[in-house]
Amino acid sequence: MGWLSKALSGNLGQKLIMSLTGLFLISFLLEHLLSNLLLLKSDGADFNAYAEFMKTNPVIQAAEYVLFGGFIVHIIYAAIITAKNKKARPHGYAYNNPSANSSWFSRNMGLSGSMVLIFLIVHLKSFFVPHKITHSATMTIYDDAIITFGNVPYTLFYVAAMCLLAFHLNHGFQSAFQTLGLRHPKYTPFIKKLGTAFSILVPAGFAAIPLYICFIR
Amino acid sequence: MNLTVKVWRQKNSKSEGKMVSYNVKDVSPDMSFLEMFDVLNEDLISKGDEPIAFDHDCREGICGMCSMYINGRAHGPKTGITTCQLHMRSFKDGDTIVVEPWRASAFPVVKDLVVDRGAFDRIINAGGFVSVNTGGVPDANAIPISKIDADAAFDAATCIGCGACVASCKNASASLFVAAKITQLALLPQGQVERAARVEKMVAQMEAEGFGACTNTGACSVECPKEISQDTIATMNREYYAAKASSKNV
Numbered sequence: 001m002g003w004l005s006k007a008l009s010g011n012l013g014q015k016l017i018m019s020l021t022g023l024f025l026i027s028f029l030l031e032h033l034l035s036n037l038l039l040l041k042s043d044g045a046d047f048n049a050y051a052e053f054m055k056t057n058p059v060i061q062a063a064e065y066v067l068f069g070g071f072i073v074h075i076i077y078a079a080i081i082t083a084k085n086k087k088a089r090p091h092g093y094a095y096n097n098p099s100a101n102s103s104w105f106s107r108n109m110g111l112s113g114s115m116v117l118i119f120l121i122v123h124l125k126s127f128f129v130p131h132k133i134t135h136s137a138t139m140t141i142y143d144d145a146i147i148t149f150g151n152v153p154y155t156l157f158y159v160a161a162m163c164l165l166a167f168h169l170n171h172g173f174q175s176a177f178q179t180l181g182l183r184h185p186k187y188t189p190f191i192k193k194l195g196t197a198f199s200i201l202v203p204a205g206f207a208a209i210p211l212y213i214c215f216i217r
Numbered sequence: 218m219n220l221t222v223k224v225w226r227q228k229n230s231k232s233e234g235k236m237v238s239y240n241v242k243d244v245s246p247d248m249s250f251l252e253m254f255d256v257l258n259e260d261l262i263s264k265g266d267e268p269i270a271f272d273h274d275c276r277e278g279i280c281g282m283c284s285m286y287i288n289g290r291a292h293g294p295k296t297g298i299t300t301c302q303l304h305m306r307s308f309k310d311g312d313t314i315v316v317e318p319w320r321a322s323a324f325p326v327v328k329d330l331v332v333d334r335g336a337f338d339r340i341i342n343a344g345g346f347v348s349v350n351t352g353g354v355p356d357a358n359a360i361p362i363s364k365i366d367a368d369a370a371f372d373a374a375t376c377i378g379c380g381a382c383v384a385s386c387k388n389a390s391a392s393l394f395v396a397a398k399i400t401q402l403a404l405l406p407q408g409q410v411e412r413a414a415r416v417e418k419m420v421a422q423m424e425a426e427g428f429g430a431c432t433n434t435g436a437c438s439v440e441c442p443k444e445i446s447q448d449t450i451a452t453m454n455r456e457y458y459a460a461k462a463s464s465k466n467v
């Protein structure tokens with residue numbers, strides 16, 4: 001398998017890994033959003049039952065390791081590629097106008113990704129760690145979510161992170177297909193529209209739930 | 218028009234460079250950007266100063282030699298042209314224009330605005346060609362090629378190897394240049410024999426030269442004087458993964 005590791009260690013191989021893990025994480029977002037919709041039911045029984053299923057089902061337990069692996073690989077390869085890319089231009093321009101040819105978010109995926117990572121760490125600390133790892137939570141996860149999202153600064157932080165996630169996805173979604181070489185005059189316009197729709201609707205869906213809990217419910 | 222031109226001056230590849238400001242007087246709006254530099258250099262020579270070294274050759278947008286990074290953009294503010302096709306009417310009287318060489322570790326500065334683009338030659342040497350026996354000229358119509366493929370191959374073949382893609386890419390990636398050649402030859406019957414080996418060798422050489430990885434910002438296609446499409450980069454990626462997965466070259 002030496003040929004495979006060699007193929008995956010080059011720029012194009014590393015980008016392949018970035019795009020595949022990115023698309024995998026995108027699929028996770030959809031699953032997570034759908035389960036979050038259960039929070040909108042005023043009776044928390046369904047959400048708690050779902051959380052219990054996710055905590056105990058052996059297939060889900062295995063999938064969780066794959067998911068964490070996906071995040072870690074995506075982040076590590078982002079760091080490796082960024083470091084290599086920085087080395088490719090050790091002396092920058094005295095005057096540069098990159099906004100004339102590309103969008104700010106397409107050029108700053110590392111920054112938007114890092115912000116989303118900070119959010120992810122806070123988010124895991126709020127829910128995943130007390131309910132799954134340390135079992136230190138004193139209430140059901142539904143009650144915990146209602147109380148946490150009742151906190152205005154936390155909810156605003158959540159919404160800001162979803163905005164950054166939206167921009168990260170807007171470039172990342174179609175970029176993943178481009179990296180995979182999946183570009184075709186018949187399908188690419190659809191993929192780009194789908195990516196834009198996904199990057200707006202999914203983070204908006206995530207953000208709407210704490211906003212609803214915080215300000216309307 | 219009278220202009221202030223800030224230019225990167227660097228004696229040789231070893232020395233430290235710096236930006237130097239010059240006043241250029243009586244510039245005609247009809248001059249090309251390179252002609253404005255000729256006027257500036259005449260002035261420098263008459264004063265006994267060292268003229269500014271810059272690359273140029275055909276001055277009609279087909280050779281790919283001129284390579285200035287003007288006001289933060291490769292080949293200046295217009296799209297779809299080279300520096301020699303940029304005219305002073307694109308600027309206003311009293312403007313300050315900043316001119317720098319292409320910046321990439323794979324394109325070391327030789328002097329002033331001249332960079333060594335030998336990395337591109339080595340990438341082409343690695344596989345950007347078709348091997349054919351010399352002999353009688355074959356009939357032009359002997360090999361059928363679909364119109365769609367012929368057009369796409371020609372679009373890719375318009376690359377003049379100027380390096381604007383590398384200069385404008387935030388990662389100094391040479392993906393558009395390499396992809397253009399790979400796409401051109403992958404689409405044509407003549408390119409099939411060496412197809413898999415070509416993409417493997419050219420991509421390996423591109424990485425060995427120290428160019429960055431493509432992050433799909435699309436800056437290269439916008440700044441490319443020949444407006445070569447991002448389609449080519451997707452084609453290169455596809456060709457590369459297919460070659461790596463299926464070629465017998467272990």
